[in-house]
Structures are given as C-alpha cells and as structure tokens.
Amino acid sequence: MAGIGEVAKLAGVSTATVSRALSGKEHVSDRAKQRVLKAAAELGYVPSHNAYSLATGRNQNVGIVLPKITTWFFSTMVATIQTELVNAGFDATLYTLSSGKEQRERIFNDLLLRKRVDAVLTIAVRPSSRELERLNQVGKPIVGVGGPIPGARSFSIDDQEAGRLATEHLISLGHTRIGIITASPIDDTEFAQPVQRRMGYEDAMNAANLEINSAWFGESNFDIAHGYHLAKQFLGDPRNSPSAIFCAADEVAFGAIMAARDLGLRVPEDISIVGIDNHELAEFYGLTTVSQDVPGQAAQAAKALLEILQSDDPNAMTNFEEEHILPLQLIVRSSTARVRAN
Incomplete structure (x- = not known):
C-alpha cells in the first residue's frame, strides 16, 4: 500500500501539504489539493488514522x-x-x-x-x-x-427579542386580545428560552398598554399535542376568547391552527397565530413565524x-467567553391578518 511520501512525490508537494489537503485543513491552494487528491486516488492511498493521531495528538x-x-x-x-x-x-x-x-x-x-x-x-x-x-x-x-x-x-x-417581535407583529395588525402558549420553565433549565420568550410577549403588551389576560396563558411541552389542547381551551370559550395567539414554538402553533379549524374557526380571518422557529413545515401550514435559522x-x-x-495557533485551543447573537427574521405567511372589525 502506498504511503504519504509516495503521494507527496507524485503530486510534487511536501508530505505536510498532503496531510493538510487530505484532512480538510485550510492553507492549501485548490490546485495543490487537486494534485494531492488525484495522486492519492491513483496510488490507492488511505490515510492512517493511527498515524495521524500519533503525529498530532488529535x-x-x-x-x-x-x-x-x-x-x-x-x-x-x-x-x-x-x-x-x-x-x-x-x-x-x-x-x-x-x-x-x-x-x-x-x-x-x-x-x-x-x-x-x-x-x-x-x-x-x-x-x-x-x-x-x-x-x-x-x-x-x-x-x-x-x-x-x-x-x-x-x-x-435573543429569545426575548423573538417573543417581542412576534407579539408586536400581532399588535401592528390591530389585535388587542392576544393569548400566549409557551413552555414550562421546568422543561428548560439551561437557558430559560420559554421564560425569555414570554418576557418578550409581556414587553410588547405592556408597551402597547394592552391587558395580559391570565385566561389566555398556557404552558405546553413545545409540541403539537399540547398546543392543540391549550388553544382549544382558549378558543372554545364563546364569551372570552382571544383574536390572536403567540406560540413560543412553531410546533405549538401547528397544534393551535388545527384546534382552531376543528372548532370551525378560520385562520387568519377569525384567529391569527404566530410562532417562533421557521420549522421545516411552517410553510406547509402557512405559519407566520420568527425565524431563528x-x-x-x-x-x-x-x-x-x-x-x-x-488553526496552527496553539492559543486557539484556549477557551474564552465570546457571545455571538444571530439575527432574527419575521416571515409573514397566511396565518396572520388584520383583526376583523366587529
């Protein structure tokens, strides 16, 4: 079986270049990489994992x-x-x-x-x-x-900003009776995303001087079944139901959409629903959502x-605090519309 030296000789490069090219590392020109790959294929060279591990400690x-x-x-x-x-x-x-x-x-x-x-x-x-x-x-x-x-x-x-953006979208459409379905804080003890998204909802409601109705608040398991159950309770009350629901996850929103339809309500004519995620099925459901990509x-x-x-820099392996906050995008589809005039 051919060795790395033979590949380097046929490709006309150093053994270090062969190693970098075959391991996917940067700092290798496309031309050199192609020569290495061609030479390795011709010689039937298979990189030795044990040799790499011994040489690099990786x-x-x-x-x-x-x-x-x-x-x-x-x-x-x-x-x-x-x-x-x-x-x-x-x-x-x-x-x-x-x-x-x-x-x-x-x-x-x-x-x-x-x-x-x-x-x-x-x-x-x-x-x-x-x-x-x-x-x-x-x-x-x-x-x-x-x-x-x-x-x-x-x-x-920024989960709080995501909740705020979703709720502000509903408010901008004239909705004042807005419910929320989020998850229990117990279900997420690491970063408290449900709490953060609820805080964003409350920020938007308070800024618009809108009432936060406890009858339109529910905690789910961030899944379709719980979203369906809670939305059906909100919307099934003929005397006290919201005109819009902010769901803190798209899968919850899917359940809410199905609950509304089972009750004979039209989405978005009778009830607007918005989520967070941009789940792969969001377009299928026509769900307006805040995409977190x-x-x-x-x-x-x-x-x-x-x-x-x-990296060739040994200091690169040292951990240090560096937070990257990625952008959000509101994607408007057919599940939200202006509130219907009474």
Missing part, C-alpha cells in the same frame, strides 16, 4: 452534547453539524443527557475528557463552571449553541469549532 473527533434528539430542533442541529464536520474530515460522537444527572456527570467528568474527543460542541446545554474547568484542564475547546456560556464561545438568538446557527457553531481545531 483524533479528528468532536463530542456533541445535547438534551435529546427526538425533536425537530435538535435533529436539525445535529444533522447540520455532522455535515459540516464530515465535510472537513471529522467524526462526531453524540452524547444525550436524557437519563438525568448521573449520565451528565459521566459525560462531562469522564467521557469528554478522554483523548478520543478533540473538542466539544453543546446544543442547548450550559456547562457548569466546574465542567468547563475540567475541559480547560485537558485542553479541549468548546463551542455552544442556544445561549451564552460564561468562559466559552457561543452562538444563539436553526441550520444557520448550527453551521456557524460547527465552522467556528473547526476553525479552532484547524
């Missing part, structure tokens, strides 16, 4: 930590991140925290500290100061998605981590 493997993978948000995040990593020649090891505190302790205090993982990318998980200290002690960089992480780089949206957040976080791992 395994080209990133540990991804997240609460669960069963929802659209998390599965979309993971799929995007894995694509970025694979395209750069990196593997990914997935760790979920679905089994509670003991599983989390083993992941952060043991598994992530082993040599098989070069770096860590967290999704909606905020490492504690102790967990981050352990990663720093073994020189593992970390990048997070979902909210600020003291002492580490992170990418997120889930694939974009994931891609930026993965690229930032890859830039660290591919």
